[in-house]
Amino acid sequence: MRTSDKHTKIIEAAITVFARKGFFSARISDIAKEAQVADGTIYLYFNNKYDILISLFEEEIGKIILEVKLLMEKESDPRSMLQIFALHHMQLMEEKRELAEVLQMELRQSNKFMKEYRNTKFIEYVDVVSAIIHKGQEEGVFRKSLLPGVFKRAFFGALDETSRLWVLSPDHTYTIAEAAQQISDIFISGIMAEGQA
Amino acid sequence: MRTSDKHTKIIEAAITVFARKGFFSARISDIAKEAQVADGTIYLYFNNKYDILISLFEEEIGKIILEVKLLMEKESDPRSMLQIFALHHMQLMEEKRELAEVLQMELRQSNKFMKEYRNTKFIEYVDVVSAIIHKGQEEGVFRKSLLPGVFKRAFFGALDETSRLWVLSPDHTYTIAEAAQQISDIFISGIMAEGQA
DNA sequence: ATCTTATGAATGTGTATTCATTCATTTTTT
DNA sequence: AAAAAATGAATGAATACACATTCATAAGAT
Structure with a gap:
């Protein structure tokens, strides 16, 4: 052993x-x-059962953040960055179903039984999206009127809910890649600045 | 008594x-x-503790569906319908915080401990959105290439995650109405058919 | 007087956590 | 080089407790 x-x-x-x-x-x-x-x-x-859950969060989300940040460094166009984020997020849910289920379910629950625990890793992950929006706004690609704090939640929520249901349902009428494409298309064309292609 | x-x-x-x-x-x-x-x-x-939770789901979501369907009947433009759905959903979360928290948290959890229970009421609620998309596509307002099954999840997920966080965080940099407006704006302008205003 | 509704103490079960014990390795002694 | 002693990781049976559910009894309604 x-x-x-x-x-x-x-x-x-x-x-x-x-x-x-x-x-x-x-x-x-x-x-x-x-x-x-x-x-x-x-x-x-x-230390105890909670501690297993918290460690699991920290370590696994930590790995995901590293991956995503690496991917983002290779891109400069905010539109591509959103697309890549979406695809990567949803592929992750497909490849690591069990982890995905735990993160999605217990993440919501967690605040309740661990009042003191602030899931900073998770916040860091979602903030990757608001950083992209900010960059896009500075470059004049995305509308200035967008609230990055609203957008990051909306975008993450859309991806998360879609992948959650995809994982749950046994018959798939669409692929993970299609869903990611549709969602990033909707969001991107929905937030372009006036006069941009 | x-x-x-x-x-x-x-x-x-x-x-x-x-x-x-x-x-x-x-x-x-x-x-x-x-x-x-x-x-x-x-x-x-x-009958037992679970039964309280299930009854709670059925009855409360039932009321919400009635309200929403009534609102939808008064509208005919698919764009307005999405806007109204978004605003109504988010106002609900604001007005009935406790109910919102229970629905959001336990909805995810519920599959796990009640394998047999299929939350049909919840599906019915989200299907209001796919019906709107379908209508918009038939009228040529929304792109035909949209998958209504993806859209409904994405739209619902965006609203739900944004309101979830709004309810949790103590300091609000935006109002519920602003968030609802931004989200429906993004989605609507993101799904318009070519050549539509 | 009977039936219905309500009570809350008692019961029983499930399971998180503890801790005395085991035993394979490593270190020290001869 | 062999024997003895020490170590501490691993075990799993025993403990302790929380809490869902029951039911004998009481209160209220008709």
Whole structure:
């Protein structure tokens, strides 16, 4: 049992179990079994059940942010940046279904049972979008009247809700890429400055 | 103790308590206290804790659907219909904060712990949007290439996420009406058919 | 007097967390 | 080089507690 990172194994097991049952219905023993570890071992790596969830958030969203920021650095046109953000976000939901479910569901719930916990990683992720809008406005591509704070939520909400339902429903009348394309098209042509193509 | 509808009192209390603590952390005794009723009385009106949540969904979303459909009947321009839907949805979130929080949070969670329960009322609500798109496409106002199934999710998601955050954050840099206006503007000008104003 | 509605203490279950014990490795002693 | 001692990661049975649900009893209505 050397050479196996228990911390990572537990986090991965927790993603699977939380996705299947939800945080509250998930039992520590479920996670332990999934991770092939004793119940008590979990408490050597995490303080309690909440702590597993929070660590999971921080670490996984952290990775996503790194990826996205890297992608954004390679682009300069704000329109392409939005398109790429949309596609990347939705592909992520497709490729990492379990993680997606946990993030989408428990993110909402989390404020309730962890009053003190402010999900700063998540804010950082969504702020990538407002930064794009800001850039687009400065370059005169996007309307100045747009409120970046409204836009980032609307754009993220649109992507998130669409991918959430896509993951849930068994029969897909459209692909993830099509949906991402449609959504970024709508938003981009909806926010162009006057006189821009 | 006549003249007071216990069923309604319990539902209202449950909205308050679920909003404050979330479904899982809410205790039956909390709801009973809030409704000024004994713990056991709740079981005269509901089968169990889940049943309270489901009844709450059905009844409250039912009322909202009635309101919205009435509003839609008074309009004929698909663009105005989207605007009105957006404004109405967001005002609802402002006026009925507690209900909004419960619907937004538990709606996501609900699939997990009630596998059998399909939230048909909620689907009916969102389908109001796809009906508008369909109408707009038939009249040649909206692009034919739009997938109504994608649009309804994107539009609803945008409104929902924006209002969710508006309700959570203490300092508002914009009003609900402004946000609703911006979002419907973006979507409408983003989906117009070629050659339309 | 009977039926309906309401009460809240008691019950029972589920499960998060603890902690005494095990045992494979590593370190020290001879 | 072998034996003895120390270490601490891992275990999982035992604990402790929270809380949904029940039900014997009471209050109110007709």
